[in-house]
Amino acid sequence: GAGVSQTPSNKVTEKGKYVELRCDPISGHTALYWYRQSLGQGPEFLIYFQGTGAADDSGLPNDRFFAVRPEGSVSTLKIQRTERGDSAVYLCASSSTGPPNTEAFFGQGTRLTVV
Amino acid sequence: GIQVEQSPPDLILQEGANSTLRCNFSDSVNNLQWFHQNPWGQLINLFYIPSGTKQNGRLSATTVATERYSLLYISSSQTTDSGVYFCAVIDSGNTPLVFGKGTRLSVIA
Numbered sequence: 001g002a003g004v005s006q007t008p009s010n011k012v013t014e015k016g017k018y019v020e021l022r023c024d025p026i027s028g029h030t031a032l033y034w035y036r037q038s039l040g041q042g043p044e045f046l047i048y049f050q051g052t053g054a055a056d057d058s059g060l061p062n063d064r065f066f067a068v069r070p071e072g073s074v075s076t077l078k079i080q081r082t083e084r085g086d087s088a089v090y091l092c093a094s095s096s097t098g099p100p101n102t103e104a105f106f107g108q109g110t111r112l113t114v115v
Numbered sequence: 116g117i118q119v120e121q122s123p124p125d126l127i128l129q130e131g132a133n134s135t136l137r138c139n140f141s142d143s144v145n146n147l148q149w150f151h152q153n154p155w156g157q158l159i160n161l162f163y164i165p166s167g168t169k170q171n172g173r174l175s176a177t178t179v180a181t182e183r184y185s186l187l188y189i190s191s192s193q194t195t196d197s198g199v200y201f202c203a204v205i206d207s208g209n210t211p212l213v214f215g216k217g218t219r220l221s222v223i224a
Binding site: 033035041042043044045048056058089091093098099100101102103104105106108109111 | 158214
């Protein structure tokens with residue numbers, strides 16, 4: 001596609017439920033990143049994929065968070081047993097190669113609200 | 116990890132004014148990007164500028180990697196320039212982009 005696409009744009013879920021957030025990167029981009037942005041803060045890194053594999057998952061806050069990219073294109077961020085503190089905007093980005101010598105492009109984000 | 120500090124945190128400008136936003140970082144970087152987050156939350160790429168100077172219309176940016184800072188210049192500001200400006204860097208360990216807290220710019224007519 002022309003840009004990074006994220007679905008859904010908004011997601012409201014009840015505490016304790018499971019959610020999946022989807023990211024469709026720019027066609028041909030091998031690197032994909034997930035970030036989380038809380039109100040008034042800059043985006044914080046969660047996980048980075050190079051192809052199908054997670055090259056760096058050091059930003060995942062705990063084992064309730066998991067992400068996959070089975071075919072090296074679309075990625076899904078999965079959150080189990082959601083908590084109110086998980087409410088944030090989840091941003092996905094892609095780049096043509098992995099860091100450092102590459103420009104990252106972001107999607108419009110998924111706003112997750114846990115009630 | 117690397118620290119990224121942006122200043123000022125908030126800025127209010129009259130339409131037509133010029134401004135300079137600063138980004139300081141605590142260690143060597145291999146990459147630096149400036150973004151504009153519009154009121155709808157979209158992060159828009161402004162500059163990919165690990166070093167040197169670039170210009171794009173009313174915007175320009177300079178990164179002096181040896182002195183660990185980057186500057187974003189906005190000239191003849193317009194109300195559509197309002198939003199949050201983020202600086203993000205990749206450190207020498209090549210970890211993914213680390214963001215500063217941003218500068219919130221409000222341009223009033």
